[in-house]
Amino acid sequence: MLIGNRGKFYAMVFGVALTSLIITQQTSIFLGLMSRTVGFIYDTAQPDLWVMDPKVQFVDDIKPLQDTKLLQVRGVEGVQWAVPLYKGSIRARLPNGTFQTCNVIGLDDATLIAGPPVMVEGTLGDLRRADGVIVDEAAAKGKLAKPGATPDAPKTPLRVGDILELNDNRAVVVGIASVTRTFQSQPVVYTTYSRAMRFAPRERKLLSFILVKAKDGYKLSDVAKRIEKQASLAAFTANQFRGITIRYFMKNTGIPINFGIAIGLGFLVGVAIVGQTFFSFIVDNMRYLGILKAMGASNKLLFQMILLQTFLVGAIGSGLGMGVACFTSILAKNSELAFYLPWQIPVITVLATSLITLITAMASLRKVLRLEPGIVFRG
Amino acid sequence: MDRNDNTEAPQAILCRGVTKSYRSKTTEAVALRGVDLEVNAGELFMLVGPSGCGKTTLISVIAGILNYDSGKCSVFGQDFKEMSDTERTTYRGRNIGFVFQSYNLIPALTTTENVSIPLLLNGVEREEATRRSAEVLRRVGLGEKLRSLPGELSGGQQQRVAIARALVHNPRLIVCDEPTSALDHATGAEIMELFRREALEGQRTLVIVTHDSRIFHYADRVAVMEDGLVTGIRGKEGG
Numbered sequence A: 001m002l003i004g005n006r007g008k009f010y011a012m013v014f015g016v017a018l019t020s021l022i023i024t025q026q027t028s029i030f031l032g033l034m035s036r037t038v039g040f041i042y043d044t045a046q047p048d049l050w051v052m053d054p055k056v057q058f059v060d061d062i063k064p065l066q067d068t069k070l071l072q073v074r075g076v077e078g079v080q081w082a083v084p085l086y087k088g089s090i091r092a093r094l095p096n097g098t099f100q101t102c103n104v105i106g107l108d109d110a111t112l113i114a115g116p117p118v119m120v121e122g123t124l125g126d127l128r129r130a131d132g133v134i135v136d137e138a139a140a141k142g143k144l145a146k147p148g149a150t151p152d153a154p155k156t157p158l159r160v161g162d163i164l165e166l167n168d169n170r171a172v173v174v175g176i177a178s179v180t181r182t183f184q185s186q187p188v189v190y191t192t193y194s195r196a197m198r199f200a201p202r203e204r205k206l207l208s209f210i211l212v213k214a215k216d217g218y219k220l221s222d223v224a225k226r227i228e229k230q231a232s233l234a235a236f237t238a239n240q241f242r243g244i245t246i247r248y249f250m251k252n253t254g255i256p257i258n259f260g261i262a263i264g265l266g267f268l269v270g271v272a273i274v275g276q277t278f279f280s281f282i283v284d285n286m287r288y289l290g291i292l293k294a295m296g297a298s299n300k301l302l303f304q305m306i307l308l309q310t311f312l313v314g315a316i317g318s319g320l321g322m323g324v325a326c327f328t329s330i331l332a333k334n335s336e337l338a339f340y341l342p343w344q345i346p347v348i349t350v351l352a353t354s355l356i357t358l359i360t361a362m363a364s365l366r367k368v369l370r371l372e373p374g375i376v377f378r379g
Numbered sequence B: 001m002d003r004n005d006n007t008e009a010p011q012a013i014l015c016r017g018v019t020k021s022y023r024s025k026t027t028e029a030v031a032l033r034g035v036d037l038e039v040n041a042g043e044l045f046m047l048v049g050p051s052g053c054g055k056t057t058l059i060s061v062i063a064g065i066l067n068y069d070s071g072k073c074s075v076f077g078q079d080f081k082e083m084s085d086t087e088r089t090t091y092r093g094r095n096i097g098f099v100f101q102s103y104n105l106i107p108a109l110t111t112t113e114n115v116s117i118p119l120l121l122n123g124v125e126r127e128e129a130t131r132r133s134a135e136v137l138r139r140v141g142l143g144e145k146l147r148s149l150p151g152e153l154s155g156g157q158q159q160r161v162a163i164a165r166a167l168v169h170n171p172r173l174i175v176c177d178e179p180t181s182a183l184d185h186a187t188g189a190e191i192m193e194l195f196r197r198e199a200l201e202g203q204r205t206l207v208i209v210t211h212d213s214r215i216f217h218y219a220d221r222v223a224v225m226e227d228g229l230v231t232g233i234r235g236k237e238g239g
Helices: A006-037 A039-043 A068-074 A124-128 A137-141 A193-199 A220-231 A238-252 A255-284 A286-294 A299-331 A344-369 A373-377 B055-062 B085-095 B111-121 B126-139 B155-167 B185-199 B213-218
Strands: A049-052 A079-093 A099-107 A118-121 A132-136 A163-166 A169-178 A188-192 A209-214 A234-237 B011-023 B028-040 B044-048 B070-075 B096-099 B173-177 B205-210 B221-226 B229-234
Touching (some): A006 A039, A006 A344, A049 A220, A068 A079, A124 A169, A132 A137, A234 A238, A299 A344, A373 B055, B028 B055, B028 B229, B155 B185, B185 B205, B185 B213
Antiparallel strands (some): A079 A099, A132 A188, B011 B070, B221 B229
């Protein structure tokens, strides 16, 4: 019956598709943004524990430690190795005189632990070359690319061998790496810890984190407790640190509320369009439902018909909406758009659209249950 | 469909003192004031009378789609009042066919699909329902229109489809509400001939509500209703 009424059928499919697109896309962008907040933790896979000042609230909230803390941590029972890590913002001066703030990561000189996950050009060991830095690929092509001769001329991507000026210090690009984009989409520059000390503005303390590997046979929670007790520092596993960072952003920024509103509005739009259209379809077809009832159709059968039609609309609409969202995710793959679409999001979207169709069907159910078959004899 | 419900009942329909009122919060409209009526099996029976006299209410009560307030009304010995909603729906689906003034065919379905509905509701397999529907449509002269949509048919053809739908499950009673009033005289006469030829076979009973005096002569008996009561019954010769 519904498919016979093409206008209403298309309106309902459009409503569900729009809802499913909004829910899928907004949730994916939200997750994409959230994953960028912890991208650096994901990229730094080797250590078991992240050791930091107890007041640190998230990964970019750097509260530098005294260098002696490194030695204290190394002395804790169960620690196999502990290396320093610098993480800070340093301004790079571009050839045209403008400045670009970069996330500079200073790796332990001896081991280069916590280096970039994927090298596109050069090797991690090239950092040992004089003034060597590794730049992330997106920045090399974008924010750190060399400007053209004129403002309209295309930029030239940064290449191995190019020179950068970091806080008035000479730096030579020795490698290009692929890293997870940061929340603020700032360029990421890797160098050695000692060189980072040279690049960084003068401060009394510069040690951002201590990365720890636990000895085999030691429970991470026990090692973390010992570090906390003996060095008066906080020690978290990567999972815990990601959780802390995400909770900070959830609690202290408007991001979840803004996305939550968008997703909620998407849901309401779906309920409004689909519900209203389907309800008017039911009202328009009360006579035919009455005829079916007069001819022997039970209330159960009529409700099954309604459910089948709403779920058909739900399936087609959510499929279309998610299809468009998936297509967007493919387009967004190498862009600035934060888009992360794990399998859970389509499941959530299907549940949401199922809920919409169920609400719609339930709203019509009362009308059908109260339907007097006597309607068939009214003019 | 097997007609297996109380076949030895002497009358098809027996109503005694049937009353029905429509109530709202502030008003009460009396539609039936104690109707007495007997319709024999195999009879073409017409209910006539002015608008608002209670014809449609009475036919709704007879067809089991409206509860009456008091009195007694049985169809082939079965009183709908004593049945549950589910039993009544099942009984209606097996034993009663409907023909309406405005045909009421489902516009998105083909003629064959429309005619198949009563069979499908009675649990007949789709393939068998389609075969039997096509057979009945051929009997009513629509063998060429099996795949047509209702919108592609004339009024007379649509009413033939409606008649085929009322006949297809072989019900014992067919109730018709103004079946010819939307048709011209010639088509109306064709429809009534069709009713007499096809619908009355095998002791099937037809109750027709009509204003259309041009078709009164097709009836075996005509009951005249006024103000919620049957005031007179005329036989075929007008007596």
